[in-house]
Amino acid sequence: MGRPWEKLLALARGCGCAGQWVAGSAPPVEGPALRRPWARAVRRWLLQPPKPPYRRVCQVGEPALRAVAAPVDPAWLAGPEAQALVARLVHVMRAHGAVGLSAPQLGLPLQVIAVEFPERLLASYPPAVRQARRMAPSPLRVFVNPRVRVLDASLDSFPEGCLSVAGFVASVPRCRAVQIEGLNENGESVVWQASGWLARIIQHEMDHLQGCLFIDKMDSKTFTNVRWMEVND
Template identity: 35%
Template structure:
């Protein structure tokens, strides 16, 4: 029997900001108010993530420059990891570095091989201000690093170099949402 609502079930689906939007390229501010507005934001993040079939979503991706992200992501063993982190500290990463396909709801339809560590630990708070610790391996470790990057104003394409970066930005500029993206 369920005693908790499904995350996002009372949330509002919001528009996702795309590559080139200034809110995606600036570090987010720490959350200081752990009241009902934060709880609504987390619900909206879940609703928006599910509506767009993502596995994680950071607040700045819906135009809110606060240090909050949600996730519903499997690891490489298909174990589901569901939750949120407020004011995460930078992830502690270790293990091997793997280049794997990475996409982003802010770069819809585009993937690129991106290097990430195979293990990540993120510590922060929940919506009630209580400590949380999230640990991930494989695909989930990649997602944790990706969402923490968003909160620092880093989009995965910023981590690319050479032809991967050039190809990704060229592809983005050819999309209806990416016409204003500069070179580089």
């Protein structure tokens, strides 16, 4: 990915976040060794491993997903590296039809998130679901160094998934309304008050910046493989 990303990696590593186990959290669980076909191994050796921010979404097990994300220097936002990161974040989010994505999900533990709930995606839900979950559309919004304040602490519990825990959903309780403030991709201060489904999306992405996944807050009895019917058919 070239030299531009080296500054981003250095920024993340400067706070002890990139690719490291977070003290106080559970140590990483070792899985089976990755075995590659000979041709693929040679290709990897020639091209070198990819570096974050990746062009794909990291899956649970990636250390960056369990790290506390580092704040971003506002002056850095004017540079090409920041704009490239935001562009990649938005591109990957849209490519997966997602409504939110965080920099840690691309392997870079920095405090940057993107949220978008387009009309076309809203229309894909049945009217009863839209009403029950209090869904509303939202244009693309990018937040850097975001902070959240709860406006309505009443909890609603609805099914929730995550691109970093692909193939699974579970019910997660979330506050009904929140206010998020921070900087946008241009370094301008922005504030947004959101309720219902949009508030849920914000809380989900903010959790990523703390190394938290929805599986940490879910009702474990509702944890479901979305393909369970297909497997059993």
